[in-house]
Amino acid sequence: MAKKNPNKEVIFEKRTSVFFKILIGLLFLAIFPISFSVFLTILSYRDFIFKSLLPDLPPERIQDALVIEQNIEIQAGLILFLSGIFALFLGLLISRHFSQAIGRISDGLKKVMAGNLDVKIKITSRDEIGEATYFFNKVVENLRESQLKLTTREKELREKTFELAGKVKALEISGKETEKARLAALNILEDIETARTELKREKGRIEKIILSLVDGLLVLQDNEILLLNPSAEEILRIKGEEIFGKSLDLLLQYPNLKILYQFLKKNIKKPIVREELVFKKPERTFQITLIPIIKGQDLVVLHDVTREKLIEQMKTEFVSLSAHQLRTPLSAIKWTLRMILDGDLGKITKEQRDFLQKTYLSNERMIDLINNLLNVARIEEGRYLYKLSLYRIEDIVQSVINSYKEETKRRKISLGFRKPKEKIPKLKMDVEKMNLAIQNLIDNAIRYTPSGGEVTVSLESDKKEIEFEVKDSGVGIPQNQQERVFSRFFRGANVMRMETEGAGLGLFITRNIIEAHGGKIWFESKENKGTTFYFTLPLKRT
Amino acid sequence: MAKKILLVEDEQLMIDLLKRKLTQEGYEISVAKDGIEGLEKMREIKPDLILLDIVMPRMGGFEVMEEMIKEEELKKIPVIVISNSGQPVELDRAKQLGAKDWLIKTDFDPQEVVEKVVKQIGR
Structure with a gap:
């Protein structure tokens, strides 16, 4: 058996066998007492044989032989009795030995069946039962280990489950939050959309304003015309599509715009510049403002000041006329008095001279007053300094x-x-x-x-x-x-x-x-x- | 022979005063009461000097000068503008049109007019 399985585990260093134990037991039970009684019988019968073989055997001797034979019987019986007791004892011993060992295994199995895995059976023999016990223990231990593993696993599993549950919950929460975020994002998108619409509307509004602006607007980008509103088109008498993206030099093709071109060439890259230019046919005066908006981009505003110029001129004329109206009589008085005082118109008395002198000064004050009023009027016109x-x-x-x-x-x-x-x-x-x-x-x-x-x-x-x-x-x-x-x-x-x-x-x-x-x-x-x-x-x- | 001055002026009192003053100074004075009359007179008498008012009925002083520029004969006659207002725009225009001198009535008196006349054409 041992040699048939090469992988067999060496459990005991000195292994005995149940077979041998039983054999030895049986030998002790049967063969040995038989041999022993035979030996004793032979020994007892040796004398009897010796005497029977002798010829003249006295009757006393026969009696002796009988006694001896009786002794032998008693001896054999005794031996038999003793062998029986011994065999009984040995049998009991052996069966107890096995029964106990197997009983322990059985008890162990029972316990294992009941679920108790902490069982360890003491190995009392180094035979197959011992091996069985050993394996039993091993199996139980394995079982225990696997159960332990199982428990750990279970625990782990539980933990994992718990964790998973947590995660699921978290996921649920985060799901809710995601939903919230989604809604927020939607809101933002909506806001953006609103803002975009608003912007679009605003842009539209601004475009409309620019388009309907009476002032001409041009946007220049590095010597190129980027934008031109209808007023500017009308004022400059050019079409936007004809000049978009083209150089300012193109303005030279439009004879009336030479002045504007020169103004732009001269003033581009300067801070805000304002100048009045007169466009011909029909003659109109424009106030041209060049405003740098962002780097490389300039805004040109063409503001028609023809009417203002006209009003300004009318005002100047009015002031001139008023001055004329007021000053003509004052001049006449002044000159008359002066000539009288200078004696150009004949001699006058001292008293006359004094009065006339005072009148002359009063007249001078009047002239001064009018001159000052004219100055103030001109200051208010805003064009006070001249030349x-x-x-x-x-x-x-x-x-x-x-x-x-x-x-x-x-x-x-x-x-x-x-x-x-x-x-x-x-x-x-x-x-x-x-x-x-x-x-x-x-x-x-x-x-x-x-x-x-x-x-x-x-x-x-x-x-x-x-x-x-x-x-x-x-x-x-x-x-x-x-x-x-x-x-x-x-x-x-x-x-x-x-x-x-x-x-x-x-x-x-x-x-x-x-x-x-x-x-x-x-x-x-x-x-x-x-x-x-x-x-x-x-x-x-x- | 007395130097001839044409006075183009619509205000009668001024005419009287200047005529009196300049005659006293020995000049021969002719008078025109507006621009049109002024042009006619200057073509006719060919004065040595013209005293020209700016604001006048029918034709003003500036138009008179504009016309004078066109005529070779008239172009040569020195003009002193007598203006009522001292607005620089007007004075500039007068200079542009070839006026030799200008005076603002309220700022000057007849004696100063005489001085300006003397400065232009002598006695």
Whole structure:
């Protein structure tokens, strides 16, 4: 058996066999006592045989033999009895041995059947039963292990299941969230759609606005025309499709647009530029504005100012006419008085002369007033400065001062001029207006300075600007009226008491002139102490 | 021989005053009361100088000068514009049309007119 199975596990180092055990048992049970009794019988009968073989055997001897034979019987019986007990004992021993071993296995099996796998049977013999026990134990152990594995597996499975359940739940939750997200996404999409629609509508609106704009609009991209609204098409008398994507040079083919072309060529890449251009046939004036929108793109706005120009012209004409109407009689009065005063029309008495002199001055004031009103009207027209030319401001100041020499002498006012240390460069200005501004300031200083007072004019310059200053020791401007000094028709309360003459336009006009030249004007004043007016003019105008 | 001045002016008082003043100064004065009359007179008398008003009935001073430019004879006659308004636009236009000098009535007096006349043509 052992050799038939080469894979057989070696369980016991010294293995016994049940067969041999039973054999030995049987030998002890049967063969040995038989042999032993035979041996004893032979031994007992040896004497008897010896005596029977002898011829003269006395009767006592026969008796002896009988006794011996009886002894032998007893001995054999005893031996038999002893052998029986021994055999019984051995049998019991052997059967107990096997029965116990098998019983243990059976008990074990029962327990295993009942589900108890913690069974381990003690191996009491190294025979097949021992092997069986061993295998039993092994099987049980395997069983236990597999059950353990099973349990672990089950546990794992449970855990997995649990986990899975969790996941499923999570999935459910995330499913819900996904749903939510989906809805949100839908909402967003809807919003985007709304926004897009809105944008589209807005775009449409803007397009409509651009299309229906009265002003002509052109969008240029690096010397190419990108966009042209119908107004621009009409104004320029070109069709968009003819020129889209083509160079500005194309404008040259349209004779009327040469001016626009030149303007664009000259001004492109500059910040906002505005210029008036006159297109011919029909003659219309356009204000052209070039506005850089994004890098490389410029917007050109063509605004028809023909009507405005016409109105402007009409206004100028109206002002001119009014001036004519108002000034003609005043001029006539002036000239008449002048000629009478000069004696051109014959001699007059001293009294007549005095009255006429006063009338003449009143008339002069009237003329001044009208001139000032005309200036204000022109300021309001917005085109106040006319013809800028390079001029030396010092010359203007000097000539104004000269013109007041007589008056200051008469009124005993010292009029001084602190000339600049270095020669001030010529400056671009409207000479007539600048003259008026300086005259207004010096005139005010002299007029509101009492006899014996002082008026000092000074002129300074640095690299950036010219500063003009006229300081008087006059009546000053009341503190509470100082902020109104430059407004139209303003006259100081103290000055009104002192002298009724004056329209209150001088400083308004002066400020406008200075500011139109890019300068600033301000003053410092203390009532009854004096006033200093300052203005600055930038040497380089932006 | 006295130098001839043509005064083109519609305001009677101004005419009287200037005529008086300039005659006193020794000039011979002719008068026209509007542009059309002015052109006729200057063709006729060929004055040494024209004192020209701007705003006048029928034909204004600018139109008169525009016409003068067209005629060789008239082109040569110096013109001093006598204007009522001192608007730079007007003064510029007058210069463009060839006016030698200009004066604003309210800013000048007859004596100064005489000075300007003397400056142009002498006594």
